[in-house]
Amino acid sequence: MNGPARRRAEAGPFAQARHLLRCGLRRVRDPTIGTTGAAAVIKYIGSKRALVPWILSTVAEVGRVAPVRRVGDLFSGSARVAHAFKAAGFEVVANDLMTYGHVLATALVAADARHYSEDALRGLLADLNRLTGRDGWFSALYAEEARFFHPKNARRIQAVRDAIPDVCGSDDQLRAILLTSLMLAADRVDSTTGVQMAYLKRWAPRALGDLNLSVPPLLAGPGWSLQGEAQAAAEAVEVDLVYLDPPYNQHSYLGNYHLWETLVLWDCPPTYGVARKRLDCRTRKSAFNHKGSAPQALRSLVAALRADHVVVSFSNEGYLTAADIEDCLGDGRFVVRLQREHPRYIGSRIGIYSPGGVKVGSVSHTRNVEYLFVATRRRPVYDALSHAAPAAGYHPRPVPGV
Ligand SMILES: C[S@@+](CC[C@H](N)C(=O)[O-])C[C@H]1O[C@@H](n2cnc3c(N)ncnc32)[C@H](O)[C@@H]1O
Numbered sequence: 001m002n003g004p005a006r007r008r009a010e011a012g013p014f015a016q017a018r019h020l021l022r023c024g025l026r027r028v029r030d031p032t033i034g035t036t037g038a039a040a041v042i043k044y045i046g047s048k049r050a051l052v053p054w055i056l057s058t059v060a061e062v063g064r065v066a067p068v069r070r071v072g073d074l075f076s077g078s079a080r081v082a083h084a085f086k087a088a089g090f091e092v093v094a095n096d097l098m099t100y101g102h103v104l105a106t107a108l109v110a111a112d113a114r115h116y117s118e119d120a121l122r123g124l125l126a127d128l129n130r131l132t133g134r135d136g137w138f139s140a141l142y143a144e145e146a147r148f149f150h151p152k153n154a155r156r157i158q159a160v161r162d163a164i165p166d167v168c169g170s171d172d173q174l175r176a177i178l179l180t181s182l183m184l185a186a187d188r189v190d191s192t193t194g195v196q197m198a199y200l201k202r203w204a205p206r207a208l209g210d211l212n213l214s215v216p217p218l219l220a221g222p223g224w225s226l227q228g229e230a231q232a233a234a235e236a237v238e239v240d241l242v243y244l245d246p247p248y249n250q251h252s253y254l255g256n257y258h259l260w261e262t263l264v265l266w267d268c269p270p271t272y273g274v275a276r277k278r279l280d281c282r283t284r285k286s287a288f289n290h291k292g293s294a295p296q297a298l299r300s301l302v303a304a305l306r307a308d309h310v311v312v313s314f315s316n317e318g319y320l321t322a323a324d325i326e327d328c329l330g331d332g333r334f335v336v337r338l339q340r341e342h343p344r345y346i347g348s349r350i351g352i353y354s355p356g357g358v359k360v361g362s363v364s365h366t367r368n369v370e371y372l373f374v375a376t377r378r379r380p381v382y383d384a385l386s387h388a389a390p391a392a393g394y395h396p397r398p399v400p401g402v
Contacts, residue, residue, distance in 0.1 A: 040217060041104070042187045043194045044078035045256060048245060048313060050342065051370060052084045055311065058338065058372055058385070059085070059241060062309050065384045066376075070239040072307065074230040075246050077253070079104040085243070086219045095226040095233040097286060098253055100183065100260035102227035106176035110225040113218035116177065124167055125181055125213040131159040137268045146276040148199045148259060153189045153211045157182065160213065161266055176225075179264050181213045186263065188212075195256040198275055231297070234304040241309040246288040246298065248318030255281045291319045299328045302375075309376045315342075316369040329375035334382035338372040 041047070048055060062068055069091060073082040076094035079101070086092045086109050094105035133139075133155025143154030160182055168175040191200045191207035200207075226233050230246070247253065254261060258277045262269060270279040287297035298320065302310065310333070314325055322337060329335045343366060374385055 040184060041078040041080045041083070041108070042183055042257075042260070044080070045195055045251070046245070046248065047078045048081050051313065051372075052081060054338075054340070054372065055081060055243070055313070056084060056088055058311060058374060059090075059243075060088075061385055062241060062311075062374065062376065062381050065381045066240075066308065066378050068240045068309065070241075072233070072237050072239040072242045074233050074237075074242060074244055074301075076105045076109070076225075077101055077245070079108040081243060081245065082223075083108040083217070083219065086221065086223050091222060093224040093226065093233075093237050093239060095228065095230060095237075097227070097229065098257070098261060099227060100257060100264045101253075102225055103176045103179045103264045104183070105225035106173060107180035107216050107218065109219075109223040111173040111177055111218055112222060113220040116174070116218060118215055121177065121215045124178070125215065128160045128163060128167065128178070128182075129211075129213050131156065131163060134159045134162070136162065138262070141271065141276050142259060146199055146274065147203075148190055148192060148196065148275075149186065150189065150191070150203060150207045153186070153207070156211045157186055157263070160211075161263060177216060177218065178213075180216045183260055183263060184216060185211050185213045186259075190259075196259045196275060196277075197256060231301050231304060234301055234306070238306040240307060241311065242305050242307040243311045243313075244298075244301070245313040246294075247286060248315055250289050250291070250319075252281065252284075252286065252289050254278070254284050294319045295324055295328065298325070302328050303331070308378060309374065309381065312371075312373040312375070314371045314373070316371070322371055322373075325371070325373055329373055333375035333377055334379060335373060335375045336382060336385045338374070338385075339369050341367050342370045343367055 041049075059068060059071070070093070071085045071090040072093045072095070073085065074095045076082045076096045077098075079094060082092050082094035082105060092109050094109045096102055096105060133152060135155060136158040138161065139149075139151065139154035139158045142148045143151040148154075149157065164175065164178050164182070168178055189207050189209050189211050190196075191204040192198070193200070226236070230244070234242070255277060258275070258281055262278055271277060272279055272282075287293040310329060312325060312329065314320060314322075316322070322339075326335050326337065374381070376382055376385075
């Protein structure tokens with residue numbers, strides 16, 4: 001064994017695989033990786049899963065009239081929309097306030113699939129899948145004190161997460177790919193209704209399955225990920241079109257997805273309450289979660305945007321009315337509102353349960369109205385969207401712009 005190989009062997013069980021990924025297999029050109037599989041992402045309240053085709057076709061309509069090459073998604077969340085933009089051929093910058101959102105965007109948008117051989121990734125993940133579960137602070141918190149995961153899976157999450165720094169070394173994108181794989185795997189065996197405010201009294205059937213890490217749907221091509229306030233990203237990024245999907249109400253994403261934040265930060269935070277939420281859920285706040293500050297936050301964000309076109313998702317159940325949003329967008333831009341009815345989030349359809357699993361609320365309504373606002377500096381784009389929307393089967397409400 002030569003010197004470098006011996007040092008790798010001594011550096012731990014994953015050093016050899018990491019070396020292969022970087023040197024031997026890393027620059028393999030395989031443009032098909034990740035492009036054929038469906039984009040599996042975490043369950044995420046407010047995710048635009050069902051609306052992606054509508055968003056893409058609206059952006060394509062803008063692109064038919066004015067060039068759109070670079071797209072910014074400043075509230076990227078699960079990265080589902082940003083991933084779809086990249087898959088559609090746009091150069092994408094994705095930003096979110098949450099660390100887990102940044103990790104997802106780094107793997108699903110920023111990482112270039114051509115730099116990470118699927119075979120090598122599969123090998124690394126197979127090694128991680130073979131690790132024996134172990135007890136630790138995460139399994140104690142989330143399988144014993146709170147019951148978000150079955151103990152057999154919580155112990156394996158503990159072992160895999162402990163090993164990831166060793167596997168990825170200083171490669172931040174590889175780290176994000178492995179953490180994304182772990183989040184996706186953990187999400188498939190959690191015992192919740194889709195948010196982490198509470199866990200189910202009895203194990204969800206999927207929680208009894210086995211944690212299994214698989215290769216996330218990476219895409220070939222360049223991309224960028226940022227973590228921070230949307231306002232800061234707006235000031236830093238110059239693109240052709242910005243997509244905005246801010247929170248609609250008071251429910252904080254950190255509170256709803258505290259486990260993912262803890263899983264990626266791996267900081268063993270102080271916790272509180274039955275759900276063992278991170279203590280910083282009490283202090284890390286977004287202006288978009290407060291009725292008083294949301295309108296001004298959106299107005300200031302829109303004013304800072306360095307893009308000809310803005311597409312905003314919102315619903316009729318949020319803090320802001322359609323008129324509020326049009327008012328924020330209409331300063332210097334032509335605005336078109338598209339809308340459609342949509343089934344509400346699954347949690348709203350099955351009822352409201354206490355942390356103990358007792359039904360404490362009933363379903364008020366099962367459908368809402370989803371809006372897409374397009375604000376553009378280009379009059380021909382406004383004209384095209386105003387005319388095209390009825391043919392697409394939606395209900396546009398052209399709003400006089402400037
Ligand atoms: C409605 S969700 C976005 C969902 C996303 N489009 C998807 O399909 O998964 C809103 C996102 O905004 C993020 N967020 C909240 N306040 C923010 C802020 N001030 N700046 C940037 N992101 C923020 C949340 O973490 C959350 O991921």
